[in-house]
Amino acid sequence: MLPMQPGKLTENTIRSSGHHITPQRLVILDVLKGSNGHASADEIHSHVRSRCPKLHISTIYRALDMLKRLGLVTETALGDGKLRYHLHVKGYHHHLICEKCGRVEEMDEATFTPLKAALKRKHRFHADLRHLAIFGRCQACA
Amino acid sequence: MLPMQPGKLTENTIRSSGHHITPQRLVILDVLKGSNGHASADEIHSHVRSRCPKLHISTIYRALDMLKRLGLVTETALGDGKLRYHLHVKGYHHHLICEKCGRVEEMDEATFTPLKAALKRKHRFHADLRHLAIFGRCQACA
DNA sequence: TGCAAAGATGAAACTATTTGCAACTCCATG
DNA sequence: CATGGAGTTGCAAATAGTTTCATCTTTGCA
Structure with a gap:
């Protein structure tokens, strides 16, 4: 039995909860996967720009909100006036x-x-x- | 030996940390004391208006920030897009x-x-x- | 496949929170 | 009890985050 890719696991969770997999969300997830720490919405936005210039920051906030509800992402206030986001891939x-x-x-x-x-x-x-x-x-x- | 009033205790904490007691802060503290739950900055602002119409909301944010640093107030995100504040008077x-x-x-x-x-x-x-x-x-x- | 419904997007408006600054106030000290 | 400097205030403007809405996409199902 082959191990399931982390990406696929995440996508299945999204899909089975009635949400859609969109290109925007794939890019956002990819950036989150790449950021080894806690990224702010704004940081995610600037990383995403190069690959998807029209992707609006409100789309990022909405994607993060959904991922948060599904328990795939943690939102943390680290005390600098911004919220930070962290992807849960390994439990x-x-x-x-x-x-x-x-x-x-x-x-x-x-x-x-x-x-x-x-x-x-x-x-x-x-x-x-x-x-x-x-x-x-x-x-x-x- | 007389028991110390809760208000005085709070004021001493503020003063001994190098901060000033101002009329604005007294009104804000009084509103916090009166609000039996978790008040948002905006709610505090509208309660404060009647007694101190010119008190600006940024003054409230700054007062709350100071009280938070001193451990006199708890800031909590309850998930509705606003931060809520609660005065610690009884532990x-x-x-x-x-x-x-x-x-x-x-x-x-x-x-x-x-x-x-x-x-x-x-x-x-x-x-x-x-x-x-x-x-x-x-x-x-x- | 092709379609309809549910869900998502971008743009703009809106609310929430923070910050810069000049004027003003508190209070420890003399 | 006057004073100076640290700390505060009000305002305006900046930054964060949310919501509304018309339009567009994804996906389950015929």
Whole structure:
């Protein structure tokens, strides 16, 4: 059995949720895949320009919003007045953001399992812990 | 020994951090104190108008930014395109936000103590868990 | 295939938030 | 209790992000 390409997996998720695969979205996804960090809408826009000059920034915001709803993209406010976007291709993860140096560390879900259970038990709340950004101080800045 | 008024405590924090107490800020703080939920900058502005018609909305944004830095106010994105602000007068708390009905439940810090310890132990990260908004489904919408 | 409906796009208008600046106010200090 | 400098304010303009709408595309299905 061949492994499914990450691109195809993403496209299937989009399609099976009733959304369309469009050339614009493919370019946006490709830019997101290439950006190894957290890109702002504006940064995505300028990267996209060369390949698709008429692609309007509102299309980017709408694409990001859809991807966010589907859990394929994380939106994070890193404190500089812009929202940043990050593609989930290899499962979910969370962000530890240093308030001082701005470094972003990624971590897996496991640490949150007890919290998730506690929220369900104590508050009867079913937490969707895919989008978590936790602020604080990293080891170096503590 | 008399208990310190909450207002005075807040004012001392502001003053001792090198910021000024101004009539504008007193009105803004008063509105925040009165708003029992999560007020947007615009909502604060319209409440403030009656008492201080010339108070500009950028002054509100700047006051909120200062209060946020001092840890006196929490800024939360509830997903409606506006940021919401909440005054911390009685200790910190967190938000459980239902993705379906939009209901916001507040919860205390205690549930996060094990998570905080785990982050420090496993990632050497000193989490500042005062700003947490957790999305998911509430009991009714689960 | 070919079509209709659901969904997406670009453009412009609109709302939300931030910033630059000159004038003004607070308050620690003398 | 006057003063100077740091901090604030109001305004205008800039930057971010959202929404409306007419037009165009994608996709499931006949």
